[in-house]
Amino acid sequence: MLLLALDTATPAVTVALFDAEAGRVLAARERVDARRHGELLMPSVDAVLTEAGRRIADVGALVAGTGPGPYTGLRVGLVTAAALGAARGVPVYGVCTLDGIAHASGLREPFVVATDARRKEVYWAEYADADTRVGGPAVDRPGEIAERVADRPAVGAGTALYPEAFPGARADLPAHASASALAAIAASALAVGAPLDAPRPLYLRRPDAREPAGYKAVTPPPAEASARR
Amino acid sequence: MADEPLVLGIETSCDETGVGVVRGTTLLADAVASSVDDHARYGGVVPEIASRAHLEAMVPTIERALAQAGVAAGDLDGIAVTAGPGLAGALLVGVSAAKAYAYALDKPLYGVNHLASHICVDQLEHGRLPEPTMALLVSGGHSSLLLAPDITTDVRPLGATIDDAAGEAFDKVARVLGLGFPGGPAIDREARAGDPNAIAFPRGLTGPRDAPFDFSFSGLKTAVARWVETQRRAGLDVPVADVAASFQEAVTDVLTRKAVRACREQGVDHLMIGGGVAANSRLRAMAEERCAAAGITLRVPRPGLCTDNGAMVAALGAEMVARNRPPSAWDLPADSSLPVTEPLVPAGEPG
Numbered sequence: 001m002l003l004l005a006l007d008t009a010t011p012a013v014t015v016a017l018f019d020a021e022a023g024r025v026l027a028a029r030e031r032v033d034a035r036r037h038g039e040l041l042m043p044s045v046d047a048v049l050t051e052a053g054r055r056i057a058d059v060g061a062l063v064a065g066t067g068p069g070p071y072t073g074l075r076v077g078l079v080t081a082a083a084l085g086a087a088r089g090v091p092v093y094g095v096c097t098l099d100g101i102a103h104a105s106g107l108r109e110p111f112v113v114a115t116d117a118r119r120k121e122v123y124w125a126e127y128a129d130a131d132t133r134v135g136g137p138a139v140d141r142p143g144e145i146a147e148r149v150a151d152r153p154a155v156g157a158g159t160a161l162y163p164e165a166f167p168g169a170r171a172d173l174p175a176h177a178s179a180s181a182l183a184a185i186a187a188s189a190l191a192v193g194a195p196l197d198a199p200r201p202l203y204l205r206r207p208d209a210r211e212p213a214g215y216k217a218v219t220p221p222p223a224e225a226s227a228r229r
Numbered sequence: 230m231a232d233e234p235l236v237l238g239i240e241t242s243c244d245e246t247g248v249g250v251v252r253g254t255t256l257l258a259d260a261v262a263s264s265v266d267d268h269a270r271y272g273g274v275v276p277e278i279a280s281r282a283h284l285e286a287m288v289p290t291i292e293r294a295l296a297q298a299g300v301a302a303g304d305l306d307g308i309a310v311t312a313g314p315g316l317a318g319a320l321l322v323g324v325s326a327a328k329a330y331a332y333a334l335d336k337p338l339y340g341v342n343h344l345a346s347h348i349c350v351d352q353l354e355h356g357r358l359p360e361p362t363m364a365l366l367v368s369g370g371h372s373s374l375l376l377a378p379d380i381t382t383d384v385r386p387l388g389a390t391i392d393d394a395a396g397e398a399f400d401k402v403a404r405v406l407g408l409g410f411p412g413g414p415a416i417d418r419e420a421r422a423g424d425p426n427a428i429a430f431p432r433g434l435t436g437p438r439d440a441p442f443d444f445s446f447s448g449l450k451t452a453v454a455r456w457v458e459t460q461r462r463a464g465l466d467v468p469v470a471d472v473a474a475s476f477q478e479a480v481t482d483v484l485t486r487k488a489v490r491a492c493r494e495q496g497v498d499h500l501m502i503g504g505g506v507a508a509n510s511r512l513r514a515m516a517e518e519r520c521a522a523a524g525i526t527l528r529v530p531r532p533g534l535c536t537d538n539g540a541m542v543a544a545l546g547a548e549m550v551a552r553n554r555p556p557s558a559w560d561l562p563a564d565s566s567l568p569v570t571e572p573l574v575p576a577g578e579p580g
C-alpha cells in the first residue's frame with residue numbers, strides 16, 4: 001500500500017510517498033517557509049506523486065502530522081489530509097509531529113525533542129529512544145524545563161533557539177518535521193495492527209480569547225469629566 | 230454542461246463553515262456549520278476559535294452538502310472557494326480543503342472573492358444578473374457600493390465605509406443596549422416595537438460636500454451610546470425599542486439613499502443588496518419603497534442567502550466555469566485583504 005504523508009506543524013512543509021510493503025520512501029519534498037504552508041503544500045504533493053510516477057488514486061492511506069505546532073500552519077496539513085482522504089475514500093491517520101522528529105534522529109538513548117511554540121515557549125516531548133515517547137507532548141517555557149532536560153541530548157529547532165536551556169542540543173540532527181519518518185511510523189504500526197491516532201490537532205493551548213470587560217462608556221462620567229478640567 | 234456547470238463552493242472567511250452545491254443558477258445544497266454561539270460570550274468573532282471550528286466542521290460539511298445535493302463528487306465540474314477577503318487563518322482552512330478535493334477529484338479549482346460571491350448569490354434566487362449590476366454590500370465586515378459590468382472579471386468600487394462596517398455598528402449598539410451578540414437580528418427584533426422617528430440620530434457623510442457613495446457609521450454608533458448614557462445618568466429609563474428603531478432607521482436611510490443615488494447617476498435600473506445586514510427587515514422594506522419610487526428594480530436574496538454561505542461561492546464558481554475563466558493554481562494563497570476588484574485569483578506565472 002502507498003502512504004502519502006505530510007506535515008505542516010513546523011516551519012517545514014514536508015511530503016513523502018511511502019511504499020509500506022517495501023518499507024521505503026518513493027519520493028519526498030521538503031521546503032522550509034513558516035509563512036507559506038498553505039501555498040507550498042499542494043504543489044509539493046503534486047511534485048512527490050509526479051516524481052514517483054504515481055497518481056493520487058494510487059494512494060491507499062494518508063498520514064498527517066498532528067503537531068503540536070503553530071496552529072495556522074498545523075491546520076493546513078490536517079485539513080488537506082482529511083480532505084484528500086475523504087475525496088478518495090481512504091483512511092487518514094495522525095502521528096505526533098514530535099514523534100517524527102524523534103524517529104528521524106535515530107538516537108538509541110534517552111533524549112528530548114523541542115520545537116518552536118512561539119511566545120517564548122517550546123513544544124517538547126521526552127523519548128527513551130527514537131521510537132519510544134515516555135513524556136509529553138507539552139508546551140512550556142524553556143527556562144522551566146531546563147533542569148529536567150539538561151542531562152540529555154536534545155533534537156529539533158526549539159533546542160537551537162534556546163541553547164541555554166538545551167545544552168545537549170544536536171545541531172547535526174534534523175531540526176524540523178519529517179513526512180518520511182511519519183510514514184515509516186504509520187507503516188510499522190499498520191503492519192502489526194497497532195492503533196494510530198486520529199488526524200486531530202494537538203493544540204495544547206486554549207485559544208486566546210478574553211471575555212470583554214464590562215461596558216465601557218463613551219462619555220466620561222461627570223465626576224471624572226470635572227476632575228480633568 | 231457548458232452553461233449549467235455543477236460546482237461545489239466552500240466559504241470559511243469568518244465564523245460560518247459553508248458548503249454549497251449549485252448547477253448553473255440552481256441551488257442544490259447549502260450546508261452550514263456555524264461557530265457563532267462559541268463567540269457570543271466574547272462579544273465578537275474570535276479568529277482562533279473560528280479556525281478551530283472550521284477544521285472540525287470542514288469535511289463533514291462538504292459531505293453533507295454533497296449528500297443534500299444528491300450528486301457524486303466525481304460529477305462536479307469544479308470546486309470554488311473563498312480566497313479572500315476575510316480572517317487569514319479561517320480562509321486558509323477552506324482554501325486548503327478546496328485544493329485537496331479539487332486535486333483528489335482532478336477538477337479545476339477557483340479561488341474567488343467573497344464580496345463578488347455575495348452579489349452572485351442572487352442568481353440562485355432571481356436568475357441571471359443584469360450587466361452591469363449595481364450592488365450594495367452590507368455586513369459585519371464590509372459596507373460598499375459596487376458596480377459590476379461582469380461579475381467574473383470586472384467589479385468596480387464606487388464607495389465604501391471609511392470606518393465601521395454597518396454590521397459592526399449594529400453589534401456595538403446592541404452591546405450598548407445590552408442586547409447581546411450578534412447585534413443585527415437582536416436590534417431588528419427590538420426595533421419592531423419602537424418608533425423609528427423617536428430620536429434623530431445623525432446620518433454620516435450625507436452633507437453636500439461629502440463623498441457621495443462612501444459611508445461612515447462610527448459617529449452614529451457614538452451618538453447612540455452618548456444618548457443612552459445621558460439617559461442612564463439622569464436616572465431615566467432607556468426606551469430600548471425606540472433607540473433600536475431610530476438607530477436602524479439612520480443606518481438604512483443612509484444606505485438606501487446612497488444606493489438609489491448611485492443607480493441614478495450610473496444609469497442602472499436595478500439594485501442588488503447582499504451581505505448579512507441585507508437580512509434586516511427595515512432595510513429590505515425601505516429599499517423596496519425607495520426603489521419603487523425611483524423606478525428601480527430591487528433584487529435581495531432571501532435572508533439565508535444574504536449571510537455568509539457556501540452557495541454564494543458555488544454560484545460565482547459556476548459562473549466562472551460557464552464563462553471559461555482560467556482556474557486557480559495549486560499554490561493559490563488565502564488573501565485576507567483580497568481587493569474587491571479581483572473576483573477570481575487566477576493562476577500566476579509558473580515558477
Ligand SMILES: [Zn+2]
Binds near residue numbers: 347504505536
Ligand atoms: Zn460576507
